[in-house]
Amino acid sequence: MSPLILLAIVLALTVAGYVMGRQRAVGSVDDVRKLHSLPNFYGMNVAMLAFVPAVLLLAIWVIVQPLVVAGQVRGDIPDTLYETRGELSLVMSDVQRVASGLDTAIAQGVLAPGDIEGLDATTVRDTLGGVGVALGSDVSEEVLAAALDYRATSNTGDWVRTVVVLVVAVAGFLYAYLGTSGTLRARNRVETGILILLITAALIAILTTLGIVLSLLFNTIEFFGLYPADEFFFGTTWSPSFGGGSQLGILPLLWGTLYISLIALAVAVPIGLFAAIYLSEYASSKVRSIAKPMLEVLAGIPTIVYGLFALLTVGPLLVGIFGDGGILGVGWMQGGTAVMTAGLVMGIMLIPFVSSLSDDIINAVPQAMRDGSYGLGATQSETIRQVVMPAALPGIVGAILLAASRAIGETMIVVLGAGAAARLSLNPFDAMTTVTAKIVSQLTGDADFASPEALVAFSLGMTLFVVTLALNVLALYIVRKYREQYE
Template sequence: MSTSLILLCLLIIGAAAYVLGRTRANTVSGGKSSGLHSRPGYYGSYAAIWALLPALIVLGLWLAISPSIVDSSVRGAFPENVRSQPAATQSLAFGMVSAIARGLPFLTEQELAGARDGSLDLQAKLAEKGVPLAGPSEPYMVEAAAHLNALRATSRAVMTAVVILLSLAGAALALRNIAPTFRARNKVERVILWALLGASSIAILTTVGIVLSMLSEAARFFAMVPANEFFFGTVWDPRFAGAGGNTFGSFGLVPLLAGTLYIGFVAMLVAVPVGLFAAIYMAEYAAPKVRSVAKPLLEVLAGIPTIVYGFFALVTVGPFLRDISAAINGLLTGNYANFIQAQSVITAGIVMGIMLIPYVSSLSDDIITAVPRALRDGSLGLGATRSETIKRVILPAALPGVVGALLMTASRAIGETMIVVLAAGVAARIQINPFEPMTTVTVKIVNQLTGDLEFTSPQTLVAFALGITLFVITLCLNIYALYIVRKYREQYE
């Protein structure tokens, strides 16, 4: 039985347990809800939980553990000459066995016999069935594939029986426990509490897992390359050098960090004024009808994929700035050579700033709107104009929250990749001309991890060192932003 059908059976059993639990609760109380400790729905929920939860836990564990046991058993049955091969060769052989196992159900008994004795071209036959093989098969692979299918079928049958029987047993046990004095509500609420605790822990555990995985690989990188050369190096050239040279290349972080901060700074120069002025207009000047239309339209920008912004920069903004610079240069000097390259810091900064406008405007609008109405009324009552009230009262009151929003937006800019790849290029260098290309940390992470790579050389492990560095930078920005926002909330809530 497939996993989908098993889940459907469990849902049916759980629904039946809920109905039976409610019915039994009403029966034992003589139809009087006042005679029960909890409402009848809690008794039904208690029965449904016992019918579903243990069975789902066993199902999840079985699906997670069973494949590794089956695969290990099949690998152990390989011939001795195959098991003595390196791990990569064994993995390739097992991949062939898995592919053959998918194609065996399409073969007749006569074709299967031919595959076992080698008289059938199994590769061509399975290709006709839509199951391609990486190469010609060997007789032992056919036997191993049949063994693999048999083990999987047995595991699936046993899993189905165990899960369904466990669900029925849990429902029966829960129904037997139902009594007028049984505290069903407490039991159900305890399960819900643990479920909420587990859901809230997922984000924390995921963050911890990401950090530990990056730290472990970054530690391997720093075992090969000194940390001071990475953090203070000014040359990025992670290629194998010639004989007698530095075989690890150069891994200077400074050019990448400079490009990241430079492009992020240009983006904030574009996003902050536009976004902040838009937030002030929508919060203080716009009519309700205008606000109800303008705010959603502005926030549509946040839903556009960043790769689309990259295309926009590559096809429209970059060529436009290049042509404008050539025209200006021609008018001033008579030489129509462009001084702004299509891929440059300013191109990436402008497009990234456009992408960040809805973040700045939405967060700032919420913060400005949260300023107490009494401050506005008091200022206007003392004779100040609306513009003076905004400059002298509202913005200073909302400043801590706005600064926090800008810091969170900056962390979003620092982590952007696709716009920089298409709009700023991949040149890792230190320069202050915004009309020339630069690159960022995220772009180099993508470059170092592109292709069929093994994480054994510093050329690939450096991506994890870059990742943990970027993580620390954005984490510090977010922590500081949350600190400022918390201070704002403590002052005005």
């Protein structure tokens, strides 16, 4: 049974539990006022115990089962089929494709379930080709055997999952329903359950962050076991080669990242901040109701669209101004992909991040501070400059930090607008690249995660994480300093 159908059954049991639990509580007393809690709490108690444990178990099972099955089948693959972990990953991909393709063939009526065990590798390859399943290589007998094992183990796991989840759901339903009475403290139980859910959600967020950091950290440690740390942090050349002899200095990538981000912030911060001041202090309600949503539309545009805009519009426009034969005739820009191209477009993308947050922060400044300034004879511009902006400064710093973090982590605009050249240059019209772009390029394709050329992506990510964390700490220091001053 598929997880969606199983979830639908649990939901139906949950709804029934709510109705029946409420009715049982009301029927257990001669006067509703004698109930300890409101009738809805009794229904929610039964629904909660029928739904939450079963759905949590289902979610964990759906995540863990493929990992367990893959680990079991991986041990059955002969060593002769692979030499490295990357090749083993490719073989496992084919095993999973064959297993999925057999299920597809059965669903389409091409194969009968009883015919699976008698198939040979040639027949399976032809059958899967007929149902549109693409394979990375020819199906060998070993891969077919592993795929059959994978499919059988997965089907067994699916049936066990169905039985266990339904048993847990029914057990929770019966326990809560049979224990429902007028004296049951249903409200306390429901509120305790909600508190546990909230704590669990918070722990999931924390553990997810911890997992991300640890995954980066372990792979980074493995990378530095294969490549010297001093050459990585202080090297000025980025020239990866999967054949050996790579030079993996991060300085050109880090410089490109910071350079493009600075140009983007130089565009986004003044425009976004001035737009926020206008919308919050000068614009009428009619103008604000039109202008603010139009600004926020920029935040909803996919970054790939910004990248295409940089590649097809902004780049050629800059070449027409600063390139050979351009309007200025200075010959500074040789191609459309450059730091300036990516920085300008990224700055446009960041405007709503700065303007919307700054607008909300400025509006949160108490009106009494403005009135006091006006009462002392200050003009509107003086009030904004000397009262409103200092009071809103901590929040504005947070908005700028958010924009900076967004700029540092951007990829598509850089790939399409800035080029792929890793170089140290002060010329904003040169093509450069960033850390995020190289993370993508190093992990694209069938990379072997035992080589420094692939593991360097995790070191780049860890470095980017540390840089962003440092920006957050700096911003927090500024926010606390000025908050104490203006509160």
